[in-house]
Amino acid sequence: MxxxxxxxxxxxxxxxxxxxxxxRELELENWWAANIMNWLFMIIGFxxxxxxxxxxxxxxxxxxxxxxxxxxxxx
Numbered sequence: 210m211x212x213x214x215x216x217x218x219x220x221x222x223x224x225x226x227x228x229x230x231x232x233r234e235l236e237l238e239n240w241w242a243a244n245i246m247n248w249l250f251m252i253i254g255f256x257x258x259x260x261x262x263x264x265x266x267x268x269x270x271x272x273x274x275x276x277x278x279x280x281x282x283x284x
Contacts, residue, residue, distance in 0.1 A: 236243035268274055 232243055241248075
């Protein structure tokens with residue numbers, strides 16, 4: 210039974226956490242390379258935000274939004 214838990218420990222420490230260890234070592238060498246995924250996600254989020262705001266402006270300019278007080282059934 211003890212070997213089973215050591216196998217789980219070995220799996221996590223030596224296999225599944227290996228990419229995170231490599232990323233930790235890369236951060237000491239080059240901060241920009243270590244955070245490239247964060248920058249990509251931030252760019253994707255910014256582009257999505259700009260697109261969404263553009264769509265909201267388009268619908269607002271066409272007066273397609275229902276702005277009446279009783280637009281929802283619970284009001």
